[in-house]
Amino acid sequence: MATTTRLSAIEAALPSDALSLDVHGYEVDGAPPLLVAKPTSEDEVAATLRAASESDAAVVALGSRRHLGLGMPPSRYDVALDMTKLDRILEYSPADLMVSVEAGVLLSELEKTLAEKGQWLPLDPADDGTIGGMLAANRSGPARMSFGSARDLVIGMKVVTATGDVIKSGGRVVKNVAGYDLAKLHIGAIGTLGVITSATFKVAPLPVEMQEVAFTGTSQSLMSTALEIRNRGLAVTGLTLSNSLQGWQLLVRIAGGHAAVARSRRDAELLASRVGATVAEAVEPPTEGVVIARASLPPTSVEAVAESIASNGASVVSYPLTGTVRGYWQDAPSAADLASLRGISRVGGGAFVIEAAPVELKQQIDTWGEPGVDFELMRRLKQQFDPKGTLSPGRFVGDL
Amino acid sequence: MIPPAAIRELEAATSPERVLSAYEDLLVFEYDGTIERGTPTLVVLPDDANEIAAILRIARKYDLPVIPRGAGTGLSGGAVSAVGGILIVMTRMSRILEVDVENQTALVEPGVVNLELSKAVAKHGLYYAPDPSSQRACTIGGNVAENAGGPHCLAYGVTTNHVLGLEIVLADGSVIWTGGEARDLPGYDIAGAVVGSEGTLCIVTKALVRLMRTPESVRTLSAIFNSIEDATNAVTAIIGDGLIPAALEMLDHEIIQAVEPAFHVGYPLDAGAVLLIEVEGLVEATDEDGAKARSICLENGAREVREATDPVERERLWAGRKAAISAIGRIVPNYYVLDGVVPRTKLPEVMARVGEIGAQYGLPIANVFHAGDGNLHPCVLFDERKPGESQRVLDCGEAIMRVCVEAGGTITGEHGVGLEKRNFMSWIFTDTDMDAMRGLKQVFLADDRFNPCKAFPTSKGCGEVHSGAIQRFGADAAI
Secondary structure (H helix, E strand, O other): OOOOHHHHHHHHHOOHHHEEOOOOOOOEOOEOOOEEEOOOOHHHHHHHHHHHHHOOOOEEEEOOOOOOOOOOOOOOOOEEEEOOOOOOEEEEEHHHOEEEEEOOOEHHHHHHHHHOOOEEOOOOOOOOOEHHHHHHHOOOOOOHHHHOOHHHHEEEEEEEOOOOOEEEEEOOOOOOOOOOOOHHHHOOOOOOOOEEEEEEEEOEEOOOEEEEEEEEEOHHHHHHHHHHHHHOOOOEEEEEEEEEOOEEEEEEEEEEOHHHHHHHHHHHHHHHHHOOOEEEOOOOOOOOOOEEEEEEOOHHHHHHHHHHHHHOOOEEEEEHHHOEEEEEEOOOOOHHHHHHHHHHHHHOOOEEEEEEOOHHHHOOOOOOOOOOOOHHHHHHHHHHHOOOOOEOOOOOHHHO | OOOHHHHHHHHHHOOHHHEEOOHHHHHOOOEOOOOOEOOOOEEEOOOOHHHHHHHHHHHHHOOOOEEEEOOOOOOOOOOOOOOOOEEEEOOOOOOEEEEEOOOOEEEEOOOOEHHHHHHHHHHHOEEOOOOOOOOOOOEHHHHHHHOOOOOOHHHHOOHHHOEEEEEEEOOOOOEEEEEOOOOOOOOOOHHHHHOOOOOOOOEEEEEEEEOEEOOOEEEEEEEEEOOHHHHHHHHHHHHHOOOOOOEEEEEEHHHHHHHHHHHOOOOOOOOOEEEEEEEEEOHHHHHHHHHHHHHHHHHOOOOEEEEOOOHHHHHHHHHHHHOHHHHHHHOOOEEEEOOEEOOHHHHHHHHHHHHHHHHHHOOOEEEEEEHHHOEEOEEEEEOOOOOOHHHHHHHHHHHHHHHHHHOOOEOOOOOOOOOOOHHHHHHHOOHHHHHHHHHHHHHOOOOOOEOOOOOOOOOOOOOOHHHHHHHHHOOOOOO
């Protein structure tokens, strides 16, 4: 295998069929790695990282590669650590509402397995991907309003550190306060503190019945409908506010027993009609864009920011009750426009993160925004767990 | 010994009345909810984060241990001073600072009593969901430190699922805000790592918490069974049927002997076990879920299933559960409440083992627990005045903990590791795991002076705090 001698330790750490020089498709912000490593087990992941650390190599762990656009361009990128071969379901106990999976398992595959037993993992981001990637990017969807996000669903996790140690936190049970909750740190960390190799989740029973109804109206009327649905405790497990050429739409997911669903459907329609919103044919919101950005806000700021993003020419998909507002641009906005939206989000009490953008745009505006007052702690975290900058250096907040 | 200069500096940083050193004052703070005892060298009662910052800087300057403490209701020795030091009592910081009704959040000081928060926001149709049994006394700060649970955590999650942000003070006196009303703020989830850290990383001076809407309808059922086995089978059947009640609690025969005379709930004294089931939501949902729970209990051998027909009766049922452990005082002088977790499906076999272990050690055990979560609280009943009894209790507790771990569970579901179980950590974590956790202490600049001897295996100087307590009240007791 012909790479630099610097990577020879990594080459020695894995069997030859787990290594490849075909780096096409592994680019991060246009920069390719020198080598692709595709381990098949946690031990191989550990061996790879140990070797990478000893060689001062920079590693980006990745899964389905759907959200590699997250973060700033890496300052160095030597090895793509492809986790997709860690694809086993390790343990599934339907009676305990618990499942443990390797990081390379696809969410869709997991849901198929769980559905056979009448259960699901209530994590429903718009696109499919590996569990490890979902956790590292902290992806979530409409179900968050009822079930929480990854940080609420993970009950245990195994991670390989930057120096190749395997560490565990949590366990296999839903109540567990032994040890520090390190899993919380790795969720949303885009692999910069460690590489997630497996995770244990609490799962939920699938609802007896599920219906969806869409309403159109002004963003204001739809937002107030969403709040009223919340305030009345209707059996609603998902709310998506989006816009399209046809205008604003609120997609309401109603789930539960038959009587509760029927009552909630009636009440939702009544609440909507009171503010002039009408039942409509659901329009699929977009899931692609040349630029994608997400505002995270208190619910009361959602409407204003959603309108601002829409005015800038983006399609908006928002989960209003948990404060997520995503914009999808088919034509890239200017850095100034994005900075302005960031300012509006800040004033609204939240943040604005660019999730995907051409490299040229990233050079003009930081994807994460200014670090917060707790940045010193984050810097020390990175220093403690990845002192050599082995894991995705330069991609995270504050150039971590 | 604390140098007089340090005491003067602490008094200047707070005020002389809030720095306590007289023995009779220190005694008041040497306990918690367990049999642990430890006398602090000094007690300080701060009013705000700046005072705490100053206290921590002074402690660092004079190399003194610091121990944060809330209401002292903890069940693992977390707020007990193991090796002296400065006990920082947070109870004066008890204001609810802000309630954001539309966004359903509250910003509170750590000394706010858990139930008081729910009461304060009730008028907005809101409440704070994590409801430990000690909620009439325990504080939010303590809840955050221990990642407290409670009966309603089955459906709604534990403290960490309700904390959005924290203001913390580090050992070097820096006051830092982390998290916020907006979820998914960029960066690492520092607040998430602090929750459940048992006061060993930093001191929490504000908490931004999520509030929930009070449900339209609540139905509370109590099902009487002839045996724990029948009751645990019913629990498995309920969960297996896809019903997740808001709460699913079990009381066994022993604990009913204490609870019934105290609270007159109406439990037959010959019942083998009682299941307390609560379902919440829309009227249509609770009608359906209540009926389902009832029929499943009857199918699994319930003698009868009753339902609380009014709020007074519901209150009484819950008083019988939440004060169950304190009712034990009616039948024995001492009890030791254990906290273990096992996968739900392992409950029947583990409960049988718990009974065997109690018999083996000659100690009666009363069980009350969060059956839906697999979180058991065996209460070992004893009299500490009897020679050797306290040590047998600790050994019995350890044996039960081992069974929990062997069954695939863990050593603590909600009470924390604290003093009590620090040496059991190696049953479930490797040295590498614990090194990573200790690494977190370094990130927070929290050395071994920060709540010493808690949460991790004993280090030098921690000694045997248990035997200290036993010696004081055991064989040599004059009573």
